[in-house]
Amino acid sequence: MSDSKSAPLGRMRNIGIIAHIDAGKTTTTERILYYSGKEHRMGEVHEGTTVMDYLPDEQQRGITITAAATTFYWLDHQINLIDTPGHVDFTAEVERSLRVLDGAVVIFCGVGGVEAQSETVWRQADRYGVPRVAFINKLDRSGSGVDHVMEEMRERLGAFPVQLQLPIGKEDDFRGVIDLVTMKMLLFDEESLGAKIITGEIPGDMRAAAEEARQRLLEAVADATDALTEKFLAEEDFSVDEIRAGLRILTLNRRIVPVLCGSSLRNKGVQPLLDAVVYYLPSPKDMPPIRGYDPKDYRREILCHPSRKEPLAALAFKVLEDQHGSLVFCRIYAGEMRENEKIIVANSGRKERVSHLWRMHAKDRERLEAAGPGEIVAVSGFRFAGTGDTLCDERRLLLLEPPHFPATVISMAVETRNNDDRDRLLDVLQKICREDPTFRYAVNEETGQLLISGMGELHLDIIKTRIIRDYRVPINTGRPRVTYRESVQEAGQGRARFEQTIAGQEHFAEVSVEVTPDSSALTPSIEIAADALAIPGAYREAVEEGLRAGCLSGPLGGYPLINLRIRVIGGAAREKSSSGMAFTAAAEEALRRAVENGGALLLEPIMLLEIAAPDEFLGGIIHDLNGRHAEIQEIDSRGHLRVVRARAPLAEMFGYATTVRSLSAGRVTYTMEPCAFAPVARQQWSDILGYQLPAREALGER
Ligand code: GDP
Numbered sequence: 001m002s003d004s005k006s007a008p009l010g011r012m013r014n015i016g017i018i019a020h021i022d023a024g025k026t027t028t029t030e031r032i033l034y035y036s037g038k039e040h041r042m043g044e045v046h047e048g049t050t051v052m053d054y055l056p057d058e059q060q061r062g063i064t065i066t067a068a069a070t071t072f073y074w075l076d077h078q079i080n081l082i083d084t085p086g087h088v089d090f091t092a093e094v095e096r097s098l099r100v101l102d103g104a105v106v107i108f109c110g111v112g113g114v115e116a117q118s119e120t121v122w123r124q125a126d127r128y129g130v131p132r133v134a135f136i137n138k139l140d141r142s143g144s145g146v147d148h149v150m151e152e153m154r155e156r157l158g159a160f161p162v163q164l165q166l167p168i169g170k171e172d173d174f175r176g177v178i179d180l181v182t183m184k185m186l187l188f189d190e191e192s193l194g195a196k197i198i199t200g201e202i203p204g205d206m207r208a209a210a211e212e213a214r215q216r217l218l219e220a221v222a223d224a225t226d227a228l229t230e231k232f233l234a235e236e237d238f239s240v241d242e243i244r245a246g247l248r249i250l251t252l253n254r255r256i257v258p259v260l261c262g263s264s265l266r267n268k269g270v271q272p273l274l275d276a277v278v279y280y281l282p283s284p285k286d287m288p289p290i291r292g293y294d295p296k297d298y299r300r301e302i303l304c305h306p307s308r309k310e311p312l313a314a315l316a317f318k319v320l321e322d323q324h325g326s327l328v329f330c331r332i333y334a335g336e337m338r339e340n341e342k343i344i345v346a347n348s349g350r351k352e353r354v355s356h357l358w359r360m361h362a363k364d365r366e367r368l369e370a371a372g373p374g375e376i377v378a379v380s381g382f383r384f385a386g387t388g389d390t391l392c393d394e395r396r397l398l399l400l401e402p403p404h405f406p407a408t409v410i411s412m413a414v415e416t417r418n419n420d421d422r423d424r425l426l427d428v429l430q431k432i433c434r435e436d437p438t439f440r441y442a443v444n445e446e447t448g449q450l451l452i453s454g455m456g457e458l459h460l461d462i463i464k465t466r467i468i469r470d471y472r473v474p475i476n477t478g479r480p481r482v483t484y485r486e487s488v489q490e491a492g493q494g495r496a497r498f499e500q501t502i503a504g505q506e507h508f509a510e511v512s513v514e515v516t517p518d519s520s521a522l523t524p525s526i527e528i529a530a531d532a533l534a535i536p537g538a539y540r541e542a543v544e545e546g547l548r549a550g551c552l553s554g555p556l557g558g559y560p561l562i563n564l565r566i567r568v569i570g571g572a573a574r575e576k577s578s579s580g581m582a583f584t585a586a587a588e589e590a591l592r593r594a595v596e597n598g599g600a601l602l603l604e605p606i607m608l609l610e611i612a613a614p615d616e617f618l619g620g621i622i623h624d625l626n627g628r629h630a631e632i633q634e635i636d637s638r639g640h641l642r643v644v645r646a647r648a649p650l651a652e653m654f655g656y657a658t659t660v661r662s663l664s665a666g667r668v669t670y671t672m673e674p675c676a677f678a679p680v681a682r683q684q685w686s687d688i689l690g691y692q693l694p695a696r697e698a699l700g701e702r
């Protein structure tokens with residue numbers, strides 16, 4: 001066992017590699033581990049790159065475990081690489097990684113350029129404010145190039161890419177790069193699998209192009225500081241260190257994206273990419289202090305600094321279950337985590353003990369006594385902590401913002417043969433839930449029916465297979481069903497009074513609530529207005545509890561409420577006869593009335609589809625999409641394929657995998673993910689809700 005031999009903060013990088021599926025993430029990562037000496041063999045990609053290929057049996061789960069995070073060293077820096085495997089919950093995987101890493105390498109394919117999913121991951125990185133460097137890969141392929149990718153980065157991503165290298169040779173003849181910072185030629189020795197880099201002078205026929213490209217680079221660098229601007233205007237040359245320092249400032253401020261290029265498969269260009277990670281991506285010290293808030297008072301902000309002296313603040317971002325128990329991956333932001341010590345899971349208030357602390361390496365793990373700020377570690381011994389939970393200690397309770405996970409859109413009923421199996425199943429579901437934040441399960445209290453829900457048919461199908469095959473619990477499932485949501489059309493108010501005598505004790509409460517539509521509040525926000533202080537402080541929690549319960553079950557069909565803000569605007573209590581129970585009940589009822597008064601709305605999940613089809617299948621695919629009321633947004637070409645982007649209601653998309661397979665003999669591939677909730681046309685409501693709607697007036701609509 002070793003004590004945490006972590007690098008000083010300034011020499012640490014927490015990075016992720018993000019890309020469209022097939023851009024070369026896995027191939028590049030393999031080279032990185034090889035060149036950094038982490039792996040002594042260079043593997044080739046044999047594992048699947050499609051959604052279907054991800055079936056985690058024991059052996060594959062071993063791979064997944066090492067894939068969640070790994071640490072290697074480069075130029076005397078400790079680099080923690082967080083992997084973002086591209087499978088069914090692609091979006092969720094990227095979200096959770098982006099939440100805990102400080103910088104990212106974005107890989108583009110030199111042929112495909114900025115593809116739809118590159119755009120998705122780029123926007124996600126924007127959302128988390130993550131500085132990036134870009135790598136244009138596959139320059140050995142025919143039709144590849146750097147210029148069109150740069151252009152698409154500007155046009156489609158609104159980025160400001162700055163080229164640091166020029167490729168030498170095209171396609172089959174691609175041999176290496178010219179480094180515009182040092183003005184050297186870099187060739188990659190084939191015999192050593194690219195490990196040996198041969199540095200030379202720029203070939204004569206490329207001199208002029210290199211000078212010109214360098215000029216553009218210097219122009220960009222000149223923007224970094226006043227001193228550099230002055231120097232540039234005086235037409236003085238920049239030193240290599242000055243260029244790197246300038247690029248670093250601009251990258252950290254997210255004003256530019258340095259662009260490198262190569263071919264991972266042909267072992268070219270990977271080491272300069274690693275240099276760029278060290279030179280241009282942030283260390284934990286470069287990041288602004290992370291914000292948390294007081295769980296008892298959401299308005300009180302708490303800033304955490306990356307210091308060992310501060311109390312612990314860490315975020316659990318991934319959980320893996322195996323036969324030995326669970327492994328919880330955490331990013332530590334402040335303070336220390338130590339073996340055998342207790343921590344508090346701020347979200348539930350539960351205490352947990354760190355039995356072992358690990359630093360994950362490609363194939364091994366190293367036991368640590370302690371780990372500090374900036375570290376990514378895996379903890380064994382936790383029983384409750386799940387993805388998105390904040391870990392802290394008694395001296396400072398705080399909640400860090402969890403990653404955003406999309407809401408589940410599909411559910412199905414699950415049955416077991418007997419109660420024994422059912423108990424085992426509940427255990428298994430709890431495990432899967434901790435691993436996968438886009439999976440939920442619930443037991444209907446009235447009917448006892450067990451419902452599981454997730455991101456799509458395929459997602460639930462994979463989980464079903466895992467339950468039956470890996471956990472060996474036989475189950476039957478019902479038909480998949482859409483999970484609808486409810487919201488409110490316009491602002492509305494509702495007041496409810498609870499007044500009952502229960503077992504000789506009077507219970508009284510009155511609550512007034514206002515709801516306002518807000519499409520940014522996927523989870524309804526709850527606020528108690530200052531002038532609602534007629535509700536005694538002691539009952540505030542009871543009121544919130546009632547509102548949260550009300551949010552789980554809207555007035556139309558009992559679907560969760562989303563896209564609204566809730567404000568408690570008034571209330572009344574009686575000294576002798578008020579109780580928490582009365583306030584909870586009154587709040588829930590007041591919310592229901594407010595939503596009805598504002599006009600309850602039924603929402604359905606809309607899916608974003610990207611379909612890649614050879615030309616001859618395009619007609620059939622489009623015809624089928626039209627029949628599903630899909631809205632076709634774009635038809636593009638990518639190589640010899642036609643790429644269709646469309647949006648369609650999930651309710652219309654059941655069985656799509658089967659249809660596509662039979663339409664194209666398996667030659668058409670697609671991805672589908674939820675992208676929004678949209679109002680359901682009113683004439684469909686009664687079909688979905690299973691009852692006739694009362695007249696509009698009775699629903700309180702104006
Ligand atoms: P990922 O889905 O982003 O992890 O992509 P992979 O690393 O699995 O690569 C997808 C496919 O592209 C595999 O067949 C790789 O062999 C291939 N590939 C990756 N990098 C290159 C490259 O530089 N040149 C060529 N020609 N193919 C590559």
Ligand code: MG
Nearest residue numbers: 025026049086
């Ligand atoms: Mg891969």
